Amino acid sequence: MGENKSDVLQGTLDLMVLKTLESLGPLHGYGIARRIEQMSDDTLSLNQGTIYPALLRLQQRGWIKAEWGTSENNRRAKYYSLSRIGKKQIEKETESWERVAATMARFLTTSD
């Protein structure tokens, strides 16, 4: 884990969490954090703890829901899954993120 950890924009982290839950189904916080680390090839290694305020934020908006469950090694853990609102929200968030990314790309490729 390198010293200079790139800061993750709030909305970005939210969308990463949503997409993770969409593709992997119900998952606990550690699982989500690991998945995000793996997907970003550990270049964007966030402090795993920052995932929890994000999870709370998503829960408060009603985009995800949490349930206590038991892990494969028999430990109680909170499992998060997408809610109906959350599923709809993914589309919107993806769209707005793509718009931002496209704009940024245009800035980065224009040389003059």
Added chain:
Amino acid sequence: MDWLRTLLSRCMAVFVEKKLDEELNEELGSHIEFAIQDNLRRGMSEEDARRMALKQFGGLTQVKESYRLRRGLPFFDSLGQDVRFAARQIMRAPGFAAVAILTLALGIGANTAVFTLTHALLLRTLPVRDPGELVRLLLVPIISTITFGWSPSSSPLSMRQMTFSVRSPLMPKSAV
């Protein structure tokens, strides 16, 4: 709608704070435990695995703190704390508190009285439709001729150009 749900969820959280705290502790405990297990599987020693897990997590206390700030209604929490603190201070020195409160009360009272007076006499506009158009006409007797005292250079004739509407004649008794 998101903000409404968030507000609702924050309000609900106030009533079950203790339970939520315990849940958060357990959840974060599981997180660290999972990380340790993973690290052990990668062949770390027990001690290294724990140290690494905590390092990957980042500050446990900070996370709990920012979680709590987001959860309940921290503004009302701190407001309550301030009120309780104030009450304790008052109980501790009731004499001093009484003097302080009295001083404040007198100060506010005196200010209000003076302002009310100033407002009534100087600041408030007269109760007419267009106070800016008000004109005060004074009849000043100069050697048996009656002229308009407020425009000494102009002859009384020029005053005919202006139209006055008399809404509230304010005549000092001596002028009549």
